[in-house]
Amino acid sequence: KQEVTQIPAALSVPEGENLVLNCSFTDSAIYNLQWFRQDPGKGLTSLLLIQSSQREQTSGRLNASLDKSSGRSTLYIAASQPGDSATYLCAVLWNQFYFGTGTSLTVIP
């Protein structure tokens, strides 16, 4: 069965810290993996997309890595800011898209 898991469900950090969010998946035969941000009651904003053939992608303070063999991806956020507070979702494309339940991040000023 294809599943995506995100742990922890919630995370609080002081402003300025570097942090890592985790995503694990059950089947390594993926097409791609996408990280999203969701603010309360809003839609999803795409952050980074990693193709199956890639190991990482970077955008500004964000860096996402992919290790298919271990079924893991991480989203690294450098120098966190209060504006980074949101829920971060990981989605994996097999025959269709499967989402994790997200990690709710709070950055404390």
Added chain:
Amino acid sequence: ETGVTQTPRHLVMGMTNKKSLKCEQHLGHNAMYWYKQSAKKPLELMFVYSLEERVENNSVPSRFSPECPNSSHLFLHLHTLQPEDSALYLCASSLRDRNNEQFFGPGTRLTVL
């Protein structure tokens, strides 16, 4: 704001009502998706349209009826819903056979009384 819009943003309806959700994408994509997001649960894929043909229907009850008249517009027709159908309904689009990156709309918050 993304290139995917959804209307209405909020909807309250009774169990006997008929309503429709609308989604429009301005990104030149060729695939569109309906998702349901309930509290504490992963996003659930409901329907996928590729080149205006339905390619996925994940055992969604028939009280939800999708329509895709062209590659830019997607509708979800609602009829005799149940209170447990209350959720955030999200539309997304992508360019299949490229990188398939999904772009989402802001969602419609549906409450069924």
